[in-house]
Amino acid sequence: MIKNISNLGDAALYCDFGNEVNKSINSQVIKYFKTIKEKKFEGINNLTPSYNKLIISYDLKKTNFKEVKNYVENINAEVSIDINSKKLEIPVCCHESFSMDIKRLEQILKLSREKILENFLNKEYFCYMTGFIAGMPFLGDLDENMRAQRLETPRVKVPKGSVALTEQFANIYTFESPGGWNILGNTPLDVFDSSKEDKPNLINPGDTVIFKEITLDQYKNYNE
Amino acid sequence: MSKNYLDIIRPGINTTFQDKGRDHLYHIGIPFSGAMDNRNYLIANKLVNNNLDSPVIEFAYQGPHIKYSGEKINFAVTGDVIFSIKKKDTEIEGKCYESYQIENGDEINIISTNKSVYGYLALGGELDLKFQWNSCSINTKANIGSNDGKKLDVGQRINLKKINSNKDIKKTNYINTKIENIRVIKGTNFDYFSEEGKKIFYEKEFTVSKLSDRMGMRLEGPKINNILNTNIKSEGLIKGVIQVPADGNPIIMLSDHGTIGGYPKIGVVASVDYDRLVQISPGSKIKFKEINLSDAETLFKLYEMETQNLLSQI
Numbered sequence: 001m002i003k004n005i006s007n008l009g010d011a012a013l014y015c016d017f018g019n020e021v022n023k024s025i026n027s028q029v030i031k032y033f034k035t036i037k038e039k040k041f042e043g044i045n046n047l048t049p050s051y052n053k054l055i056i057s058y059d060l061k062k063t064n065f066k067e068v069k070n071y072v073e074n075i076n077a078e079v080s081i082d083i084n085s086k087k088l089e090i091p092v093c094c095h096e097s098f099s100m101d102i103k104r105l106e107q108i109l110k111l112s113r114e115k116i117l118e119n120f121l122n123k124e125y126f127c128y129m130t131g132f133i134a135g136m137p138f139l140g141d142l143d144e145n146m147r148a149q150r151l152e153t154p155r156v157k158v159p160k161g162s163v164a165l166t167e168q169f170a171n172i173y174t175f176e177s178p179g180g181w182n183i184l185g186n187t188p189l190d191v192f193d194s195s196k197e198d199k200p201n202l203i204n205p206g207d208t209v210i211f212k213e214i215t216l217d218q219y220k221n222y223n224e
Numbered sequence: 225m226s227k228n229y230l231d232i233i234r235p236g237i238n239t240t241f242q243d244k245g246r247d248h249l250y251h252i253g254i255p256f257s258g259a260m261d262n263r264n265y266l267i268a269n270k271l272v273n274n275n276l277d278s279p280v281i282e283f284a285y286q287g288p289h290i291k292y293s294g295e296k297i298n299f300a301v302t303g304d305v306i307f308s309i310k311k312k313d314t315e316i317e318g319k320c321y322e323s324y325q326i327e328n329g330d331e332i333n334i335i336s337t338n339k340s341v342y343g344y345l346a347l348g349g350e351l352d353l354k355f356q357w358n359s360c361s362i363n364t365k366a367n368i369g370s371n372d373g374k375k376l377d378v379g380q381r382i383n384l385k386k387i388n389s390n391k392d393i394k395k396t397n398y399i400n401t402k403i404e405n406i407r408v409i410k411g412t413n414f415d416y417f418s419e420e421g422k423k424i425f426y427e428k429e430f431t432v433s434k435l436s437d438r439m440g441m442r443l444e445g446p447k448i449n450n451i452l453n454t455n456i457k458s459e460g461l462i463k464g465v466i467q468v469p470a471d472g473n474p475i476i477m478l479s480d481h482g483t484i485g486g487y488p489k490i491g492v493v494a495s496v497d498y499d500r501l502v503q504i505s506p507g508s509k510i511k512f513k514e515i516n517l518s519d520a521e522t523l524f525k526l527y528e529m530e531t532q533n534l535l536s537q538i
Contacts (some may be wrong), residue, residue: 009492048460055460
């Protein structure tokens with residue numbers, strides 16, 4: 001449930017669901033997100049669900065904080081809404097040409113490459129949110145012994161398709177972008193496709209993702 | 225083959241097509257985009273008898289040099305911009321907030337913005353552009369929008385689908401006012417900062433860094449010390465949010481910002497000041513001034529009334 005609603009500036013509501021990051025709190029966030037999105041309240045122009053927060057921004061020409069807050073407070077997000085979550089398999093190639101941070105991970109986690117891959121692959125991860133760059137999924141939770149901090153100095157360019165880890169989360173860089181996560185592999189799959197306007201994101205909040213290893217040859221032939 | 229088109233002789237530094245932007249996409253990681261200075265965008269369209277949500281050419285600092293081919297068309301430039309119009313053998317200095325008529329072979333040379341950042345060039349007609357999610361706005365980060373999501377390039381040709389039949393010449397006397405005091409509303413992580421840090425935020429001057437673009441405005445100056453945590457659990461952002469990373473230098477999120485961020489939010493720029501904020505050029509000094517939500521709402525209402533009033537007089 002929403003613990004507190006405050007204003008983020010003069011054109012957004014900041015709905016706080018608590019400080020913890022877990023599936024149950026995040027599912028609440030997603031429920032509110034989907035309920036409000038379906039109802040199309042006049043003036044609300046964006047909803048950003050994250051681990052444990054929901055930001056609702058609105059057009060100040062059409063509505064204001066008081067109206068939107070009142071609306072959100074009286075929403076019944078408990079009604080059963082179809083979360084419609086999918087289970088997806090993501091091919092990932094962990095060849096040395098892709099796993100740029102494997103040495104660093106071996107050192108930090110004190111695990112061998114084989115053990116790191118074994119711990120990471122073939123497990124179910126929950127998509128908490130998407131964003132930062134278009135379509136980037138934030139997936140969790142990694143095993144306790146797989147948690148590493150961000151790089152001290154972020155890379156200026158992380159290659160498109162990079163599968164990377166930080167703390168309890170994995171993500172996929174949908175575009176070449178700056179970034180500080182530990183890169184473990186690369187997927188040939190297009191996780192974001194702007195030509196599909198109705199469904200540009202392959203992975204959406206609430207979905208479950210499993211990474212399956214592919215060889216370099218399979219990677220090269222993937223899109224042929 | 226369109227018979228009315230523009231050839232880009234020089235694209236300028238950061239020239240894109242922009243319109244009202246796109247909404248309902250934050251949750252998949254796509255920001256609003258759209259014209260940075262919304263008021264100047266609207267005025268540009270009104271001056272050439274376009275619908276107010278028509279695409280225009282936005283430029284920053286140095287603008288494009290364009291050659292026009294086709295039947296007569298009106299154009300107008302808004303912002304604080306130095307530009308010239310070349311017709312056959314004569315070249316005249318252009319004035320912002322006035323529409324001009326050009327014909328086959330004429331050139332528009334947008335030399336630069338003057339002590340500001342963004343300017344707008346509207347053509348009285350319909351540019352032939354690709355729309356994605358109801359907007360042609362170019363987001364170069366995700367390559368979304370018209371022109372394959374890329375800045376305009378040299379040698380490029382842009383077609384016009386239609387030219388407005390209403391070719392009335394229009395003019396207005398708008399003057400861009402400059403602001404140094406940016407009004408802000410306290411952020412959701414205001415208490416992450418030391419008492420001294422909070423004081424610095426509201427009392428000291430900051431300098432706009434060269435590393436500012438459509439995504440964000442970076443500031444330099446006295447460091448704002450964080451006492452609780454230099455990171456928060458990643459959460460949504462909106463334009464105008466002021467994040468302070470571990471190095472203590474604030475960053476203001478602008479129209480192409482990343483939709484999720486993990487740095488504490490010390491404040492949010494009031495909507496009333498956004499159009500003027502984005503026009504503050506690198507090297508300029510700014511100060512933040514706290515206002516409450518209800519004042520911010522009232523000030524925005526007045527600003528919006530003023531915009532509508534300006535448009536109705538054109």
